[in-house]
Amino acid sequence: MGVYNRILKKSLWVFHMSASPCNNCDIEVLDLLTPGYDLERFGIKLVGSIRHADVLLITGMGGCKISERVVRLYNQAPKPVFVVAVGTCPIGGATFKDSYSRCGPLDKLIPVNLYIPGCPPKPEAMIEGLLKLLGRLD
Amino acid sequence: MIAVYTLLFPGLVFTAFCGMIAWWIERKLSALFQHRVGPPWYQNFIDFFKLLGKESIVPADSAIIMYSVAPLIAFASVVAFATVLGSAVFLNIEIAGDLILLLYLSSLVSTGIFLGASASANVYAAIGASREIKMLLADELVFIMVVLVPVVKSGFSFRFGAVLNTSAITSFSGVMAYILGLMCIQAKLALQPFDLPEAETELAGGVEIEYSGVLLGIWKLTKAMEFFIYPLFLSVLFFGIGKGFVGILLNVLFYILTLIILIIVKNVNPRVTIDKMLNFFWKVLSPLALIALVLALFGG
Numbered sequence: 001m002g003v004y005n006r007i008l009k010k011s012l013w014v015f016h017m018s019a020s021p022c023n024n025c026d027i028e029v030l031d032l033l034t035p036g037y038d039l040e041r042f043g044i045k046l047v048g049s050i051r052h053a054d055v056l057l058i059t060g061m062g063g064c065k066i067s068e069r070v071v072r073l074y075n076q077a078p079k080p081v082f083v084v085a086v087g088t089c090p091i092g093g094a095t096f097k098d099s100y101s102r103c104g105p106l107d108k109l110i111p112v113n114l115y116i117p118g119c120p121p122k123p124e125a126m127i128e129g130l131l132k133l134l135g136r137l138d
Numbered sequence: 139m140i141a142v143y144t145l146l147f148p149g150l151v152f153t154a155f156c157g158m159i160a161w162w163i164e165r166k167l168s169a170l171f172q173h174r175v176g177p178p179w180y181q182n183f184i185d186f187f188k189l190l191g192k193e194s195i196v197p198a199d200s201a202i203i204m205y206s207v208a209p210l211i212a213f214a215s216v217v218a219f220a221t222v223l224g225s226a227v228f229l230n231i232e233i234a235g236d237l238i239l240l241l242y243l244s245s246l247v248s249t250g251i252f253l254g255a256s257a258s259a260n261v262y263a264a265i266g267a268s269r270e271i272k273m274l275l276a277d278e279l280v281f282i283m284v285v286l287v288p289v290v291k292s293g294f295s296f297r298f299g300a301v302l303n304t305s306a307i308t309s310f311s312g313v314m315a316y317i318l319g320l321m322c323i324q325a326k327l328a329l330q331p332f333d334l335p336e337a338e339t340e341l342a343g344g345v346e347i348e349y350s351g352v353l354l355g356i357w358k359l360t361k362a363m364e365f366f367i368y369p370l371f372l373s374v375l376f377f378g379i380g381k382g383f384v385g386i387l388l389n390v391l392f393y394i395l396t397l398i399i400l401i402i403v404k405n406v407n408p409r410v411t412i413d414k415m416l417n418f419f420w421k422v423l424s425p426l427a428l429i430a431l432v433l434a435l436f437g438g
């Protein structure tokens with residue numbers, strides 16, 4: 001898998017899913033694509049369909065309604081796929097931790113490869129996190 | 139020999155390489171337009187090899203045979219297009235009626251895309267498929283009239299070799315047809331403002347939405363090869379093939395100019411709606427193409 005991982009590292013296509021966040025994290029994720037941060041120089045690209053994705057990037061605390069869809073999307077993704085949880089929400093629920101509609105944390109639903117905590121994490125932290133994921137592929 | 143032509147030199151390998159580079163130029167220039175750094179030059183190769191190693195999922199309720207054959211139809215037509223075009227341009231080999239064959243192959247690519255999209259049993263793909271076929275109906279008429287202008291200029295010859303010996307761009311009708319041809323190529327490559335079938339932000343990839351793994355890789359390779367051959371077709375059709383070193387240099391420069399015009403138009407235009415696009419092609423461009431053709435017939 002050595003050679004293939006090295007290729008995969010340079011071309012991660014990200015599918016962004018929001019599983020009941022407060023929307024702050026999503027805005028920060030979109031920041032990553034703006035000229036200031038420009039993830040395309042690492043070959044990282046946001047794609048519109050889960051079938052094209054290598055990374056499933058999930059924000060939010062995982063509401064009960066969306067959690068079925070999270071599992072479904074994970075099953076629809078072509079393997080190998082990495083799950084990245086952005087924000088404190090998927091870990092501990094942040095402000096929504098006592099919500100009646102919370103079915104998280106995320107790793108109860110699907111296996112998570114990487115957590116990027118923060119409420120919301122800065123774009124720099126996300127880049128750092130994604131690069132850590134790249135490092136782990138070695 | 140035919141196998142070598144098809145697989146190696148003007149065909150598959152050569153065109154795929156040049157296409158990936160041409161596509162990279164598109165991505166890099168678009169990035170520069172947006173004040174970004176953009177991907178490294180080998181990005182498209184890496185993307186392609188990565189897709190080869192991913193799992194290929196065939197959706198359960200798709201038309202399975204058509205779903206897997208359609209990318210191959212489009213891919214095979216592009217390879218055939220590249221071989222016929224490349225043999226005429228680089229090797230001076232002609233086959234009878236090659237210009238008509240090229241027109242036919244170019245619409246076969248769109249047909250392949252249409253078949254694949256409608257076989258995937260996805261609403262977005264279905265919308266993409268219907269748009270793809272409407273775009274084919276819209277740009278094909280203009281494209282044929284545009285191609286007829288150099289044919290008229292070269293003395294009514296449907297041999298590609300004869301067309302390559304005359305440069306139609308020196309006349310008024312030639313310039314007009316070239317500009318119209320640029321718009322048709324824009325539509326055939328599905329670049330903005332005519333990227334209706336793919337429409338990343340609206341249809342989430344449209345025609346390719348259900349494809350993954352190897353089959354998606356074949357779509358991407360098809361697209362990359364189209365990036366090389368359509369601008370090449372247009373530029374040699376109107377510029378002809380130059381003699382000697384200077385001539386060939388001019389040819390290369392003219393090809394790059396064609397590519398760059400396409401990319402600039404892509405970057406400064408938003409996507410149009412399908413009715414605007416049809417109106418534009420049928421009511422504006424078709425009469426203009428007819429005028430250019432008539433002008434060419436009267437020697438203008």
Ligand code: SF4
Nearest residue numbers: 021022024087088089
């Ligand atoms: S982690 Fe914080 S900022 Fe992000 S979605 Fe949750 S509450 Fe909002």
